[in-house]
Amino acid sequence: MTTRLRALVESDALALRAGRFGLVGVANGLVYAGVTALLVRQFAADPTLASVIGYCASVPLGFVGHRRFSFRSDGHWSAEAIRFCVIQATNIAITAGAMHGATGWLGISYLWGIVAAVVLVPLANFACLNLWVFRSDATKREKLV
Numbered sequence: 001m002t003t004r005l006r007a008l009v010e011s012d013a014l015a016l017r018a019g020r021f022g023l024v025g026v027a028n029g030l031v032y033a034g035v036t037a038l039l040v041r042q043f044a045a046d047p048t049l050a051s052v053i054g055y056c057a058s059v060p061l062g063f064v065g066h067r068r069f070s071f072r073s074d075g076h077w078s079a080e081a082i083r084f085c086v087i088q089a090t091n092i093a094i095t096a097g098a099m100h101g102a103t104g105w106l107g108i109s110y111l112w113g114i115v116a117a118v119v120l121v122p123l124a125n126f127a128c129l130n131l132w133v134f135r136s137d138a139t140k141r142e143k144l145v
Contacts, residue, residue, distance in 0.1 A: 012136065017070060021126050024065035029118045031058040032095075040110055047110035051099040051117065055092050062088070071134035083133040091121045 011017075036054030039045035045053075063084050067073045073080060098120060099113035106112075 012072070017130065018126060021066065021070040021129070024062065024070050025122050025125075027065065028058045028062045031061055033114050033118065036110070036114055047103045047113060048096050048099045050110075051095050051113060052092055055088075055095045055117070059088050066129055067134060071129065071136075073134040075134065080133055084129070087125065087128045087133060091125060094120055094124070
């Protein structure tokens with residue numbers, strides 16, 4: 001990798017952090033969608049329950065990917081893991097709500113519940129992970145001042 005490309009990839013600029021976040025998010029979304037669809041199609045699982053299980057299956061990849069790649073955190077991993085899990089619990093509620101809304105209230109395919117979750121969760125997730133879970137040392141110092 002060239003020095004210039006490496007500098008871009010490792011940059012702490014918000015736009016680049018958001019781009020890295022998006023790459024990890026795509027991988028996470030594929031795990032979520034794949035597990036959810038597998039449970040519904042192959043095992044006739046309830047779509048809302050399958051959605052929760054699918055989301056839980058994607059959490060470890062999300063934590064490691066966002067901590068190491070998206071936000072390049074050097075904070076204490078256990079404190080970040082706890083904050084990450086708090087955010088993920090909220091995201092699970094959003095995901096389950098989107099799935100229940102699609103299948104239970106609207107009576108449409110569970111695939112629309114997957115689409116809603118894959119669109120809604122990342123919007124709130126980036127802000128929470130950037131400002132609270134994996135905030136940089138500079139952000140931590142600013143909060144102390």
